[in-house]
Amino acid sequence: MITLTDFLLVGALLFCTGMYMIVSKRNSIQVLIGIELMLNAAILNLVAFGKYDKLNNGGQVFALFAIVLAAATTAVALAIVLNVYRRYKTIDPDEIKNLRD
């Protein structure tokens, strides 16, 4: 049988990969993919622990909530990325240094 620790280790690997993407990438869209990876690692942990809560389904229900929240986050983030591109003609997070005025 697959133990909880196996799932947690896979989640940790994915989380660190996502963290590396967020810190190192020079492109907002790849930073966004990194955030999605970290969220997925957290969802994997929720689901793995949710196996031991058959009556209330806490883990699975909150995994569903996290997926929906990720969708909302992505929609807003991509609208912001498009706006930034329209203004600066680049989406490199390092290049965007000005406030509105």
Next chain:
Amino acid sequence: MTLMRVLFYLMSFIAVGSALYAALSKNLVRSIFIFFVTLFALAGLYVIALADFVAVTQVVIYVGGILVLILFAFMLSGRETLNVIEQHKGKFINMAKVPAVILAALFLAVIVNIILKADADNLPWVKQAIAQKNETTPISSTIDNIGVNLMTTYLLPFEAISVLLLMALVGAAHLSRKEGRA
């Protein structure tokens, strides 16, 4: 070595490998498309963790919704986004990436250490759940239970999330309209 275990190793290898490829690839398009593979492999892992409904939701929302959104953002932001990546071509080791690698590796070491110390399989409440038969088994159907719980126990978070989705919808539409009439 049961079939379940083989499948688990296969799925987790695909997930971690494709995530690493997405992280290390210099090409944005490849990075996006290989992320599809990561998400599918993660859906497989959810099935192995006996959460089939979450797996289906993952495929529908992540692969069908979020990735298409990301592709749209990539296509709408034009060719200049690719030029950023081209600048550092040729260098084998990019010095700017070293701090990120160190940070991720140290964080991984800390997390793995904590997971091994925490010994999640012998937690008191997990043992109790197994003893009280509160554990999901491969033959038990969970979807009807999720539906009932969503409308009873978790009704307040459910409503809160619906309001938040509405806010995100309005906010995204507001942010992405043309400038000048603000």
